[in-house]
Amino acid sequence: MTDALLVVRAQLGERDALAALVRAWHDPIWSYVRRMLPAAAADDVAQEVWLAVLRGLPRLRDPERFTPWLFTVARRAVTNRLRVEYARPEVFVEVDLARPDGSAEVLDRAEVAAGLAALPAREREILILFYLHDLALETCAEICAVPVGTVKSRLNRARRLLREALLQKGSHT
Structure with missing residues (x-):
């Protein structure tokens, strides 16, 4: 089943379709978030992304554009977290x-x-x-x-x- 069809079904309230989208896209989104942020923040931000997706999915007008929309949501969540991180003083950890x-x-x-x-x-x-x-x-x-x-x-x-x-x-x- 295509992502677009799953999006339409999820917009109509089918929980199984939403679950299928999350299963299909959780790892790529988590991977993106993890590579952009420190490990300690990745799980929290990934959850924030899925909450934003849940809230915003009914307003997605073009289900074919789900992938760029999803990564845009993730990018915004990462950007918000980076603002918080950059506001803190830096702590350098030497990696062996x-x-x-x-x-x-x-x-x-x-x-x-x-x-x-x-x-x-x-x-x-x-x-x-x-x-x-x-x-x-x-x-x-x-x-x-x-x-x-x-x-x-x-x-x-x-x-x-x-x-x-x-x-x-x-x-x-």
Whole structure:
């Protein structure tokens, strides 16, 4: 069953359809939120997203646009939480990326995750949406409320910044 059909059914009050949407989209939304925010905030913000979806779903006019609408709701929740986080004084935690098991693959993933987390929020968001959630440039542009050209520029800058961060840490990926 397509997302659009599930949206229409959920708008008509079918709980099973809403449950199916949540099952299908919970992990991608949680993953997006988790990559944009500290781990401690991800669960709370993901729940806030689903509450906003529950409240806003009856007003969604075009069920075919569910995915960009959903990520826009998630983006707003992340942005609101980031405002709160940026208002607090920074606390730096040093992460030890030592190889406890000698696995280079695990270290590479940890390095990439650390490099991604170090990117500015706009660039990190574009990388997450485009590469990790496999969204089209046009969909990323709609979610971020910017032109496609801006998405391309942010992607280019994000890739460059991530590459530089990884090279500075001694990675050759």
